Amino acid sequence: MRRLITTSAILSFLLLLVGTQLIVDAEYISAFRLTGGAGKWSDAIYDLAAYARENRDKTLLLMDWGFSSQLLALSDGRIKKFEAFVPVILAPEARQLQVMYSYMLSFNSLLVFHSPRCETFPVLKTFQQALCEYGLRARLVKVFHERSGAPAYVVFEVVRPEIEEHLGTTGFFAAREAEEWDEKRGGGIEDRDSASNHRMLGWFWGRSRSDLVTYWFTLPRTVPNIRLYIRYANEAPRERQLELFVDGKSARTLSLASTGGPGNRPQEWALANVELEALHPGKHEVRIQPAGDHQVVFLDYLYLADRELRVEPSGPCRCESAEAPVDTLFEVLGYQELPEVRLIVSPQVARAGETVLTLRVLNFDVPAIDVLYSFNGNLMPLVYGWPLDDKNSVRVLVDSTTPKGSYWYRAIRDARDGSPTAWIAVDARVEVR
Numbered sequence: 001m002r003r004l005i006t007t008s009a010i011l012s013f014l015l016l017l018v019g020t021q022l023i024v025d026a027e028y029i030s031a032f033r034l035t036g037g038a039g040k041w042s043d044a045i046y047d048l049a050a051y052a053r054e055n056r057d058k059t060l061l062l063m064d065w066g067f068s069s070q071l072l073a074l075s076d077g078r079i080k081k082f083e084a085f086v087p088v089i090l091a092p093e094a095r096q097l098q099v100m101y102s103y104m105l106s107f108n109s110l111l112v113f114h115s116p117r118c119e120t121f122p123v124l125k126t127f128q129q130a131l132c133e134y135g136l137r138a139r140l141v142k143v144f145h146e147r148s149g150a151p152a153y154v155v156f157e158v159v160r161p162e163i164e165e166h167l168g169t170t171g172f173f174a175a176r177e178a179e180e181w182d183e184k185r186g187g188g189i190e191d192r193d194s195a196s197n198h199r200m201l202g203w204f205w206g207r208s209r210s211d212l213v214t215y216w217f218t219l220p221r222t223v224p225n226i227r228l229y230i231r232y233a234n235e236a237p238r239e240r241q242l243e244l245f246v247d248g249k250s251a252r253t254l255s256l257a258s259t260g261g262p263g264n265r266p267q268e269w270a271l272a273n274v275e276l277e278a279l280h281p282g283k284h285e286v287r288i289q290p291a292g293d294h295q296v297v298f299l300d301y302l303y304l305a306d307r308e309l310r311v312e313p314s315g316p317c318r319c320e321s322a323e324a325p326v327d328t329l330f331e332v333l334g335y336q337e338l339p340e341v342r343l344i345v346s347p348q349v350a351r352a353g354e355t356v357l358t359l360r361v362l363n364f365d366v367p368a369i370d371v372l373y374s375f376n377g378n379l380m381p382l383v384y385g386w387p388l389d390d391k392n393s394v395r396v397l398v399d400s401t402t403p404k405g406s407y408w409y410r411a412i413r414d415a416r417d418g419s420p421t422a423w424i425a426v427d428a429r430v431e432v433r
């Protein structure tokens with residue numbers, strides 16, 4: 001009897017728990033229906049999934065937690081994706097930039113971030129620092145918004161200047177990560193900080209003559225004078241021999257000299273290259289096999305190019321040219337042209353420590369504005385929520401600590417509207433002396 005009571009008590013408790021959860025879920029779902037969700041959980045994920053399905057040739061490097069399984073479910077598991085933020089955040093702080101850099105070098109990849117306010121494991125700043133440290137540029141490919149207009153996901157592509165330049169002069173270039181093979185026998189994937197995409201084909205690949213790995217390349221046109229490049233590491237003191245087959249025909253034997261290490265450091269890698277016969281438009285198979293037993297090597301990536309083209313990690317450059325702040329990128333996606341909306345600044349020349357500036361907004365009746373401005377030609381962090389008085393004005397003290405130079409107010413928006421498309425172009429300048 002006692003047992004029965006206990007059992008029914010537990011059952012009631014469980015029912016209560018489940019019931020409460022159902023009510024909470026129903027509330028969530030109803031909120032989701034009305035607003036499409038916000039922050040980490042919004043219906044922007046559907047647009048991102050559709051985009052991923054349209055770009056199946058790319059690997060999505062996911063730079064935050066919380067959208068991998070939804071993407072998988074919404075794409076029937078047919079997209080290529082990898083939660084790249086995990087190795088970044090698990091790396092010791094001193095190595096995080098290098099790990100991020102390895103993903104920035106990934107071929108055929110797009111980096112997908114949460115917008116800053118949705119980040120669970122913030123790595124956007126690391127990305128921005130790595131761009132600066134390694135002198136690379138990121139191209140903003142796409143932003144996905146919540147229904148409110150606030151950005152939810154943003155997709156970047158990292159620009160490799162040497163490849164851009166090659167393609168810009170009608171050159172041919174097609175690359176594959178060695179660890180993203182079409183067919184493989186022997187070995188496996190290993191992580192490496194100094195490998196592109198943070199990974200490589202390793203685990204004793206090449207130990208047996210029966211090992212092989214194949215990659216398909218698609219050529220849009222006939223490419224004469226084509227060369228195949230392979231980035232590899234060979235820790236043995238002697239050279240290793242690999243056989244190369246193109247479309248099933250033996251093309252060359254590759255002799256890979258020792259690199260003095262297994263690719264733990266950038267200097268333990270080398271770029272081998274061989275000339276191939278002209279290739280015609282269409283799909284071509286490149287197959288690599290060890291020329292005999294005991295030819296262990298590590299393969300990072302390979303590419304075809306029609307002229308001499310060295311594509312290698314450049315390492316840190318500590319250049320001065322920093323990227324535009326990523327935060328601003330997220331929140332400014334173009335300006336509306338509304339000529340009647342104006343921002344008037346007076347006086348136009350201010351003296352540090354002496355002047356009170358008046359910024360007056362015309363034909364834009366809002367309680368507060370966000371302001372986008374540049375200082376000496378550089379875009380500055382956004383100013384949020386400048387309250388306007390009954391004359392639609394805001395007064396700003398130019399004190400002695402105000403940096404001297406040219407201030408250019410370029411856009412304003414209603415501070416209540418966080419949308420990245422709500423900016424209105426204005427043109428007001430002031431010189432602080």
Ligand SMILES: [Ca+2]
Nearest residue numbers: 196197199300
């Ligand atoms: Ca690789």
